Amino acid sequence: MLFFKSISNQILKKFNSKKLQLHEPVFSKVEKKNLKDCIDSGFVSTSSNGFFIKKLEKQIKRFTKSRYAICTINGVSGIHASLLALDIKKDQEILVPSLTFVATVHPILYLGAIPHFVEVEEKNFGICPNKLEKYLKSNTYKKGQNLYNKKTNRRINGIIAVHVFGNPCDIIKIRAIAKKYNLKLVEDSTEALGSFYRKRHLGTFGDTGVFSFNGNKIITSGGGGVVITNSKKIYKKVFSLVSNSKVPHNWEYIHNQVGFNYRMPNLNAALASAQFDKLKKILKIKKNIFKNYKKIFANYTEVTLLNTAKDSTSNNWLNTIIIKDNKIKKDNFIKYLYNKKIFVRPIWKPLHTLKHLKKFPKMNLKITNKIYETSISLPSGPGIIR
Numbered sequence: 110m111l112f113f114k115s116i117s118n119q120i121l122k123k124f125n126s127k128k129l130q131l132h133e134p135v136f137s138k139v140e141k142k143n144l145k146d147c148i149d150s151g152f153v154s155t156s157s158n159g160f161f162i163k164k165l166e167k168q169i170k171r172f173t174k175s176r177y178a179i180c181t182i183n184g185v186s187g188i189h190a191s192l193l194a195l196d197i198k199k200d201q202e203i204l205v206p207s208l209t210f211v212a213t214v215h216p217i218l219y220l221g222a223i224p225h226f227v228e229v230e231e232k233n234f235g236i237c238p239n240k241l242e243k244y245l246k247s248n249t250y251k252k253g254q255n256l257y258n259k260k261t262n263r264r265i266n267g268i269i270a271v272h273v274f275g276n277p278c279d280i281i282k283i284r285a286i287a288k289k290y291n292l293k294l295v296e297d298s299t300e301a302l303g304s305f306y307r308k309r310h311l312g313t314f315g316d317t318g319v320f321s322f323n324g325n326k327i328i329t330s331g332g333g334g335v336v337i338t339n340s341k342k343i344y345k346k347v348f349s350l351v352s353n354s355k356v357p358h359n360w361e362y363i364h365n366q367v368g369f370n371y372r373m374p375n376l377n378a379a380l381a382s383a384q385f386d387k388l389k390k391i392l393k394i395k396k397n398i399f400k401n402y403k404k405i406f407a408n409y410t411e412v413t414l415l416n417t418a419k420d421s422t423s424n425n426w427l428n429t430i431i432i433k434d435n436k437i438k439k440d441n442f443i444k445y446l447y448n449k450k451i452f453v454r455p456i457w458k459p460l461h462t463l464k465h466l467k468k469f470p471k472m473n474l475k476i477t478n479k480i481y482e483t484s485i486s487l488p489s490g491p492g493i494i495r
């Protein structure tokens with residue numbers, strides 16, 4: 110109890126506030142001006158004349174140094190379009206962490222494909238490449254170029270690597286595994302705009318990388334996302350899939366396959382584009398918030414703050430603490446902080462424990478379960494520093 114009280118007092122004092130939300134967006138006049146300009150232009154929707162969509166895609170390409178960017182209505186549609194563009198088929202298995210938001214995995218099921226849950230590591234909450242490699246060695250076989258699950262005899266055709274809370278996972282090793290076993294690689298970088306691994310922006314290591322501009326993300330378009338890729342072939346496929354598979358023509362309606370209305374509206378892009386101009390400033394503020402938490406938690410042995418590896422740069426999207434040696438009870442701590450109006454959040458319930466996802470293949474997920482039991486994310490929005 111003493112610990113709970115001391116921590117909550119320190120957090121409220123440090124951020125000079127009586128109430129702290131988990132992650133709220135911050136807007137100023139620029140967003141309003143962009144939105145007004147967009148409304149005045151008459152192009153508010155997904156039309157190819159959307160000035161702000163084009164502008165936002167340019168900003169993303171420049172910042173991430175990726176060759177192509179396609180804005181979508183949200184991150185989950187970007188993951189769906191990525192898997193389709195990479196030719197993932199029904200009944201194929203996709204290796205994916207269980208420790209992620211459910212939107213990483215649902216697109217696998219949209220295709221009738223099968224999530225195969227893999228273990229993560231404590232140091233960054235991302236896929237553990239060493240355990241994955243060992244697991245693949247003893248649980249799969251190769252036929253020609255393709256990889257198969259020994260138990261189910263289904264083809265394993267891809268990996269979705271997730272950068273949890275903006276913290277880079279060991280993406281170089283994961284990419285090496287993908288190459289070795291001939292697996293497609295999608296980076297769920299939805300939480301990781303502004304995060305780098307060895308100075309290279311996340312999302313540029315995989316066949317595609319997907320970002321989210323949901324209201325709780327580092328910058329927002331209200332709802333929105335973007336797929337980035339360096340492959341012209343993948344770019345063309347994703348672009349077509351998210352645009353109802355419309356064949357470009359000035360007036361004719363020609364569609365060459367089943368497609369989706371997944372393109373970001375200009376109105377949302379107008380909001381995100383103004384936010385994008387502030388990204389570097391927001392990243393600095395977020396670094397400061399992290400440093401503040403580091404100072405607070407340095408004085409306690411009950412919890413540690415999740416840190417970033419030396420060769421990585423995190424956008425510090427959600428600062429997260431980990432309870433050490435069962436020294437405190439997670440739910441009691443969350444309840445206490447809620448009563449003090451500090452709106453923390455537990456990490457997602459591991460997906461392999463959810464009713465509709467229980468039946469899918471999985472590795473030993475001991476660390477995944479442990480992280481769920483012991484971690485709590487802290488208020489981290491750029492508005493909490495005054």
Ligand SMILES: Cc1ncc(COP(=O)(O)O)c(C=O)c1O
Binds near residue numbers: 271322
């Ligand atoms: C890890 C992860 N994957 C996927 C998504 C889906 O993004 P969106 O909400 O934009 O569809 C989110 C964000 O909400 C997320 O946090």
